[in-house]
Amino acid sequence: MFVLVEMVDTVRIPPWQFERKLNDSIAEELNKKLANKVVYNVGLCICLFDITKLEDAYVFPGDGASHTKEKQPCTCQQSLLMLPAPSPWQLPIYFLALDLPILDILFHFRYVVFHPFLDEILIGKIKGCSPEGVHVSLGFFDDILIPPESLQQPAKFDEAEQVWVWEYETEEGAHDLYMDTGEEIRFRVVDESFVDTSPTGPSSAEATSSSEELPKKEAPYTLVGSISEPGLGLLSWWTSS
Numbered sequence: 001m002f003v004l005v006e007m008v009d010t011v012r013i014p015p016w017q018f019e020r021k022l023n024d025s026i027a028e029e030l031n032k033k034l035a036n037k038v039v040y041n042v043g044l045c046i047c048l049f050d051i052t053k054l055e056d057a058y059v060f061p062g063d064g065a066s067h068t069k070e071k072q073p074c075t076c077q078q079s080l081l082m083l084p085a086p087s088p089w090q091l092p093i094y095f096l097a098l099d100l101p102i103l104d105i106l107f108h109f110r111y112v113v114f115h116p117f118l119d120e121i122l123i124g125k126i127k128g129c130s131p132e133g134v135h136v137s138l139g140f141f142d143d144i145l146i147p148p149e150s151l152q153q154p155a156k157f158d159e160a161e162q163v164w165v166w167e168y169e170t171e172e173g174a175h176d177l178y179m180d181t182g183e184e185i186r187f188r189v190v191d192e193s194f195v196d197t198s199p200t201g202p203s204s205a206e207a208t209s210s211s212e213e214l215p216k217k218e219a220p221y222t223l224v225g226s227i228s229e230p231g232l233g234l235l236s237w238w239t240s241s
Contacts, residue, residue, distance in 0.1 A: 002112055007111055118190065121187070125137055127142060133147040145222065146185075165179070190224055195221075
Protein backbone atom coordinates (compact mmCIF):
# COMPACT_ATOMS: atom_id res chain seq x y z
CA MET A 1 0.00 0.00 0.00
CA PHE A 2 2.84 2.39 0.84
CA VAL A 3 6.10 2.62 -1.09
CA LEU A 4 9.26 4.69 -0.93
CA VAL A 5 9.98 6.81 -3.99
CA GLU A 6 13.38 8.36 -4.63
CA MET A 7 13.13 12.03 -5.64
CA VAL A 8 15.23 15.15 -6.14
CA ASP A 9 13.65 18.61 -5.87
CA THR A 10 14.20 22.34 -5.28
CA VAL A 11 13.08 23.79 -1.97
CA ARG A 12 13.29 27.42 -0.86
CA ILE A 13 14.48 27.95 2.71
CA PRO A 14 13.44 31.39 4.08
CA PRO A 15 16.07 33.40 5.99
CA TRP A 16 14.27 33.16 9.34
CA GLN A 17 14.90 29.39 9.33
CA PHE A 18 18.70 29.69 8.96
CA GLU A 19 19.17 29.29 12.72
CA ARG A 20 17.58 25.83 12.58
CA LYS A 21 19.22 22.62 11.44
CA LEU A 22 19.24 22.51 7.66
CA ASN A 23 17.66 19.04 7.49
CA ASP A 24 14.77 20.13 9.71
CA SER A 25 14.09 23.21 7.57
CA ILE A 26 14.22 21.18 4.35
CA ALA A 27 11.89 18.53 5.79
CA GLU A 28 9.33 21.15 6.84
CA GLU A 29 9.36 22.99 3.52
CA LEU A 30 9.31 19.74 1.54
CA ASN A 31 6.30 18.42 3.44
CA LYS A 32 4.49 21.71 2.86
CA LYS A 33 5.14 21.28 -0.84
CA LEU A 34 4.38 17.58 -1.32
CA ALA A 35 2.35 16.20 1.60
CA ASN A 36 -1.23 15.26 0.63
CA LYS A 37 -0.46 16.04 -3.02
CA VAL A 38 -0.76 13.61 -5.93
CA VAL A 39 2.32 13.28 -8.16
CA TYR A 40 1.33 12.16 -11.65
CA ASN A 41 1.97 8.45 -12.23
CA VAL A 42 3.55 8.17 -8.77
CA GLY A 43 0.78 8.35 -6.15
CA LEU A 44 -0.41 10.31 -3.12
CA CYS A 45 2.52 11.78 -1.18
CA ILE A 46 2.30 11.20 2.57
CA CYS A 47 5.48 12.40 4.31
CA LEU A 48 9.26 12.64 4.02
CA PHE A 49 11.13 9.46 4.97
CA ASP A 50 14.73 10.64 4.82
CA ILE A 51 17.26 12.81 2.97
CA THR A 52 19.91 10.67 1.32
CA LYS A 53 22.27 13.25 -0.18
CA LEU A 54 22.71 16.99 0.27
CA GLU A 55 25.30 19.33 -1.20
CA ASP A 56 26.22 22.90 -0.26
CA ALA A 57 23.45 25.46 0.21
CA TYR A 58 23.76 29.00 -1.15
CA VAL A 59 21.98 32.32 -0.78
CA PHE A 60 20.88 33.75 -4.15
CA PRO A 61 21.82 37.34 -5.03
CA GLY A 62 19.01 39.72 -4.12
CA ASP A 63 16.95 36.97 -2.50
CA GLY A 64 18.13 36.22 1.02
CA ALA A 65 16.69 32.70 1.03
CA SER A 66 18.49 29.40 0.67
CA HIS A 67 17.55 27.18 -2.29
CA THR A 68 17.81 23.49 -3.03
CA LYS A 69 17.29 21.54 -6.23
CA GLU A 70 15.56 18.21 -6.74
CA LYS A 71 14.60 16.09 -9.74
CA GLN A 72 11.44 14.26 -10.67
CA PRO A 73 10.55 10.95 -9.01
CA CYS A 74 12.55 7.92 -10.05
CA THR A 75 10.75 4.86 -11.30
CA CYS A 76 12.38 2.86 -8.50
CA GLN A 77 9.98 2.07 -5.67
CA GLN A 78 10.81 0.02 -2.59
CA SER A 79 8.87 -1.52 0.24
CA LEU A 80 8.84 0.74 3.29
CA LEU A 81 9.67 -2.13 5.64
CA MET A 82 12.78 -3.34 3.74
CA LEU A 83 14.85 -0.14 3.91
CA PRO A 84 17.51 0.58 6.57
CA ALA A 85 17.12 3.47 8.97
CA PRO A 86 18.76 6.74 7.80
CA SER A 87 21.99 7.95 9.40
CA PRO A 88 21.93 11.50 10.84
CA TRP A 89 24.17 14.18 9.40
CA GLN A 90 24.28 17.96 9.00
CA LEU A 91 25.44 20.36 6.36
CA PRO A 92 26.47 24.03 6.83
CA ILE A 93 25.07 26.87 4.74
CA TYR A 94 27.54 28.98 2.70
CA PHE A 95 26.66 32.58 1.97
CA LEU A 96 27.63 34.04 -1.39
CA ALA A 97 28.47 37.63 -2.15
CA LEU A 98 25.74 39.31 -4.19
CA ASP A 99 27.97 39.62 -7.23
CA LEU A 100 28.48 35.84 -7.59
CA PRO A 101 26.41 33.60 -9.91
CA ILE A 102 23.16 32.03 -8.72
CA LEU A 103 23.61 28.46 -7.49
CA ASP A 104 21.32 25.72 -6.20
CA ILE A 105 21.47 23.04 -3.55
CA LEU A 106 21.16 19.56 -4.97
CA PHE A 107 19.63 17.05 -2.55
CA HIS A 108 18.14 13.59 -2.88
CA PHE A 109 15.44 12.20 -0.63
CA ARG A 110 12.94 9.39 -0.24
CA TYR A 111 9.25 10.07 0.22
CA VAL A 112 6.48 7.83 1.56
CA VAL A 113 3.81 7.51 -1.16
CA PHE A 114 0.42 5.82 -1.14
CA HIS A 115 0.31 3.65 -4.27
CA PRO A 116 -1.24 0.20 -3.76
CA PHE A 117 -0.31 -2.44 -6.28
CA LEU A 118 -2.94 -4.11 -8.45
CA ASP A 119 -4.68 -7.10 -6.82
CA GLU A 120 -3.80 -5.80 -3.35
CA ILE A 121 -6.50 -6.35 -0.72
CA LEU A 122 -7.47 -3.24 1.28
CA ILE A 123 -10.02 -2.50 4.00
CA GLY A 124 -11.91 0.79 4.01
CA LYS A 125 -15.28 2.24 4.93
CA ILE A 126 -18.23 2.88 2.66
CA LYS A 127 -18.47 6.62 2.06
CA GLY A 128 -21.69 6.42 0.07
CA CYS A 129 -23.54 4.70 -2.76
CA SER A 130 -24.77 5.92 -6.13
CA PRO A 131 -25.88 4.33 -9.40
CA GLU A 132 -22.20 4.48 -10.41
CA GLY A 133 -21.27 2.06 -7.62
CA VAL A 134 -20.01 1.99 -4.04
CA HIS A 135 -17.70 4.82 -2.96
CA VAL A 136 -15.05 3.80 -0.42
CA SER A 137 -12.77 5.84 1.84
CA LEU A 138 -9.54 4.86 3.58
CA GLY A 139 -9.74 7.92 5.84
CA PHE A 140 -6.86 9.73 4.13
CA PHE A 141 -7.89 8.80 0.58
CA ASP A 142 -11.48 8.91 -0.72
CA ASP A 143 -11.30 8.43 -4.50
CA ILE A 144 -12.12 4.71 -4.60
CA LEU A 145 -15.02 3.31 -6.59
CA ILE A 146 -16.42 -0.22 -6.78
CA PRO A 147 -18.55 -0.29 -9.97
CA PRO A 148 -21.83 -2.31 -10.10
CA GLU A 149 -20.36 -5.10 -12.22
CA SER A 150 -17.68 -5.67 -9.56
CA LEU A 151 -20.11 -6.17 -6.66
CA GLN A 152 -21.25 -9.50 -5.28
CA GLN A 153 -23.93 -10.72 -7.70
CA PRO A 154 -26.85 -10.52 -8.00
CA ALA A 155 -26.88 -6.89 -6.83
CA LYS A 156 -29.40 -4.08 -7.13
CA PHE A 157 -29.49 -0.38 -6.29
CA ASP A 158 -32.19 0.66 -3.82
CA GLU A 159 -33.31 4.09 -5.00
CA ALA A 160 -35.28 4.78 -1.83
CA GLU A 161 -32.42 3.98 0.55
CA GLN A 162 -29.65 5.03 -1.88
CA VAL A 163 -27.65 1.89 -1.13
CA TRP A 164 -26.50 -1.16 -3.05
CA VAL A 165 -27.96 -4.50 -2.00
CA TRP A 166 -26.56 -7.98 -2.45
CA GLU A 167 -29.44 -10.40 -3.03
CA TYR A 168 -27.88 -13.35 -1.28
CA GLU A 169 -29.46 -16.64 -2.29
CA THR A 170 -30.10 -19.32 0.35
CA GLU A 171 -32.23 -22.45 0.58
CA GLU A 172 -34.91 -20.34 2.27
CA GLY A 173 -34.85 -17.74 -0.50
CA ALA A 174 -33.06 -14.48 -1.19
CA HIS A 175 -31.85 -12.27 1.66
CA ASP A 176 -31.07 -8.60 1.06
CA LEU A 177 -27.66 -7.59 2.44
CA TYR A 178 -27.38 -3.81 2.47
CA MET A 179 -24.12 -1.93 1.93
CA ASP A 180 -24.76 0.90 4.38
CA THR A 181 -22.64 4.02 4.73
CA GLY A 182 -19.95 3.66 7.39
CA GLU A 183 -19.67 -0.13 7.13
CA GLU A 184 -16.18 -1.59 6.83
CA ILE A 185 -15.56 -3.24 3.47
CA ARG A 186 -12.77 -5.45 2.16
CA PHE A 187 -11.98 -5.03 -1.54
CA ARG A 188 -9.39 -5.86 -4.17
CA VAL A 189 -7.65 -3.11 -6.19
CA VAL A 190 -8.20 -3.96 -9.86
CA ASP A 191 -7.38 -0.69 -11.65
CA GLU A 192 -6.02 2.81 -11.16
CA SER A 193 -6.21 6.07 -13.04
CA PHE A 194 -4.06 9.21 -13.04
CA VAL A 195 -5.39 12.47 -14.50
CA ASP A 196 -3.20 15.49 -15.18
CA THR A 197 -5.06 18.30 -13.40
CA SER A 198 -2.46 20.98 -14.09
CA PRO A 199 -4.09 24.31 -14.97
CA THR A 200 -4.39 24.98 -18.70
CA GLY A 201 -5.61 27.93 -20.72
CA PRO A 202 -9.14 27.91 -22.17
CA SER A 203 -9.59 26.36 -25.57
CA SER A 204 -10.95 28.41 -28.47
CA ALA A 205 -14.31 26.70 -28.14
CA GLU A 206 -14.51 27.56 -24.45
CA ALA A 207 -13.42 31.13 -25.09
CA THR A 208 -16.23 31.77 -27.59
CA SER A 209 -18.86 29.91 -25.57
CA SER A 210 -21.21 31.96 -23.44
CA SER A 211 -22.07 29.04 -21.18
CA GLU A 212 -21.51 29.65 -17.48
CA GLU A 213 -21.23 25.95 -16.62
CA LEU A 214 -18.06 25.11 -14.75
CA PRO A 215 -16.06 22.07 -15.90
CA LYS A 216 -16.43 18.96 -13.75
CA LYS A 217 -13.58 18.62 -11.29
CA GLU A 218 -11.66 15.38 -11.79
CA ALA A 219 -9.74 13.55 -9.12
CA PRO A 220 -6.01 13.38 -9.96
CA TYR A 221 -5.74 9.79 -8.71
CA THR A 222 -8.53 7.19 -8.46
CA LEU A 223 -8.68 3.51 -7.63
CA VAL A 224 -11.18 0.93 -8.90
CA GLY A 225 -12.03 -1.93 -6.58
CA SER A 226 -13.87 -5.23 -6.74
CA ILE A 227 -15.71 -7.38 -4.19
CA SER A 228 -16.94 -10.07 -6.58
CA GLU A 229 -15.10 -12.89 -4.80
CA PRO A 230 -15.76 -15.00 -1.68
CA GLY A 231 -14.41 -13.26 1.41
CA LEU A 232 -14.67 -9.78 -0.11
CA GLY A 233 -17.33 -7.23 0.76
CA LEU A 234 -18.61 -6.06 4.13
CA LEU A 235 -16.64 -7.54 7.02
CA SER A 236 -19.92 -8.34 8.78
CA TRP A 237 -20.88 -10.70 5.94
CA TRP A 238 -18.00 -13.06 6.64
CA THR A 239 -17.87 -12.98 10.42
CA SER A 240 -17.72 -16.53 11.72
CA SER A 241 -20.38 -17.45 14.24
